[in-house]
Amino acid sequence: MRPLKDAQLGAFTFFASALPHDVCGSNGLPLTPNSIKILGRFQILKTITHPRLCQYVDISRGKHERLIVVAEHYEKSLSDFQRQGKPASLEKVLQIAYEVLEGLEFMNKHGLVHRALSAHNVLMDCKGNVKLAKFGLYHMTDHGADVDFPIGYPSYLAPEVIAQGSFHPSDPSRDEAPLPSGPKTDVWSLGVLLFELCAGRRLLQNIEISERLKFILTLGCMDDIVTVLAEEHGCLDTIKELPANVLELLRKCLIFLPSKRPTPAELLGDPVFSGISCHYTPFLKPVSLFSSSLRCAHLELPDDISDLCKDDDDDYLSERAIDEVYHLWCLAGGDLEKELTNKEIIQSKPPICTLPNFVLEDGESFGQGRDRSFLLDDTTVTLSLCQLRNRLKDVAGEAYYPLLEDEQSSLPQSNSSNELSATVTLPLIIRERDTEYQLIRIILFDRLLKAYPYKKNLVWKEARVDIPPLVRGLAWAALLGIEIEVDIPRCHQYDELLSSPQGHIKFRRVLKAWVVSHPDLVYWQGLDSLCAPFLYLNFNNEALAYACMSAFIPKYLYNFFLKDNSHVIQEYLTVFSQMIAFHDPELSNHLNEIGFIPDLYAIPWFLTMFTHVFPLHKIFHLWDTLLLGNSSFPFCIGVAILQQLRDRLLANGFNECILLFSDLPEIDIERCVRESITLFCWTPKSATYRQHAQPPKVAGDNGFGKTTTYYSSDYQDMPKTDLSREPLALCDLKAEVSPRISAEDLIDLCELSLGGPTKRSRAGKPKIVAVDIRSVEDFGRGHISSSINISFNTAFSSDGELLQCPATGVLQNYRGRVIVVIGHAMKSAAMFAAHLVKVNFPRVCILDGGINKLKPTGLLTVPSPQI
Structure with missing residues (x-):
């Protein structure tokens, strides 16, 4: 959106037609309220940006089908010229004509017709340039079908519009709706x-409306409509004095038959504008963030560079985009209904005054007449920015132009103002409602995203702090590494926007495009839920929504949408079971004892990445962090959810757990995210290895620089070596309670280096403890430095029966660290690990390949002989 500059924010309200309560659609479901239909159609209007059109900003749905529209607004309009009571100069007339035609032509290219053109809807900015207001009313109301008032003003309506008469879908006397008005109506x-x-x-102001309409229809019998109008209003001499080309322009506009009337595009090329058209440059549509076009191609430096530094009044807020200013206005306490109520546009009435009419047998009528407040009052109320400016008065001017830190810095702090450092520690829901904090964050993200992909690493860094809701859609696309705009061919019913007819249409288009472009995959139930966050954030950019979903699925849901995905799902659930055992063995033991396995509750979680179980506002906060993690992060989210329900799960049996998950209790998402990060940091990279995950990406620079992740690189993407984990058959994977980790993971966690001792952490103790279960003799021939030797033979018999387990006592001092079981045979290591889990030892895992994987590395140490 363009900067606010000298514009204001304006709001007007109207009611959508109410639907009967006892009528259902062909599918047996209640009809979609007209206000929700309008809300869906409105969204595309926010993308219509042109110097001659007032920018639409937002629409709000209230009670009783009330809608409030927010748009760019100016106080001056053509009505000011009419109040002067004298003709405007010819230069001004031609300027206004040309600029109005520019706006109409641009609208027509986007399939829009104004239909409500009037003197008070042609606004003028401080430079006297035209700004067309309310140009989207006809479109958003489905050509007037969804409201109880006509779109347009009798004095300005074209004859063909008047001839069609009024129409309402509920009117049984009308079989068909009239054809929508075309561009020539506005001419x-x-x-x-x-x-x-x-x-x-x-014109026609002192005549009754019915007489006005009759008069306009009778003009079809006249040869020269301009002369007839001049005679009717006593201004024939004034009109005759007009230059011939201006008079001809009026005659072309006021041709009675639309078939002979020119379009706005045709009129723009009329010779009457040859003297002024050269002063106007063609409008260039702003280049989108993920377009392959250069975003700076149109930028030019002024001849005098000092012009860039001129600050007349230091009104930095006016340089911000209109949607940003409105978003901050709302955060600063702005209330649309309150503003309209204060100006008496919205008038509350006691219930007794809203009773309907009733008629007695003798025909006598009682009750209220038609409530005219439900008709259109197109008064636009200016929203005062005083409260917002007062709230931001202490924000330094430098905050509007932040300097970007060096990308290579490893500091985790945000680039936001140090004055707001205390705010960063507050809960996310509070930060998102803090006006000053959001201003700083929005400006910073705006700069970083405009520099995408060159500042991609800084986008990642700042996203670690939080993502401003206003820029979340673009920020997600940047985190997913979307490169260029994708060209595509032409559920969440609780959300008004996504449940609107336009939302359904867009859902179908994006999902169809995904299915068509991925012939090896199929549509599984839940794909619409997965699409919902991306479509909501990119409602007017289906290509970007499609691109984000197409990048998201391979990363987190690789091959989940195969026709036969059972092997992929089963491997995923098995790894999840091992993660539960790794992080919470007590809970894992209980769930396994009662038979409450992940297959019964977790498939919708992972198949939809939790969009099926959480509302969108929670998904936004969850995915802000999910997108920063790798493909194993969803496992940690799943464990974090279980841990929030831990007490109830431990206290209940199978049936109670089933009922609990059929209606999932309220989950604290901020706590879930916080605990997921902790779980992730404690999980060795290779513990979540899956052979059916996305294959490693082909090495090579894609122009975006080094890819960074929130906490650690994805083990799936790491180059495979002799020390990597080996693929495991599903049956063997299911037989093991604890996850395996790779030898390279063990070396990294123990911080081993060739020829050097084990490095210690800051606390003086390693995060990991290696438990070598080989015999004392084998242990003496070579082992990991600082590992503990607890022989398997002393704990288990040859047939696998538990004899005694000294590990329980020995390892008490190491409880809480990652315990890696190392042996010769994997079966013995798995049994030993399973016993530790059984007695509630957390963070137990097994070294994949056993001690044999480590022998070639030269990292095994031999005790010095006793002298």
């Missing part, structure tokens, strides 16, 4: 406006 309205400017007076 007639423009002709009336220009005539009023030239004559210095308004």
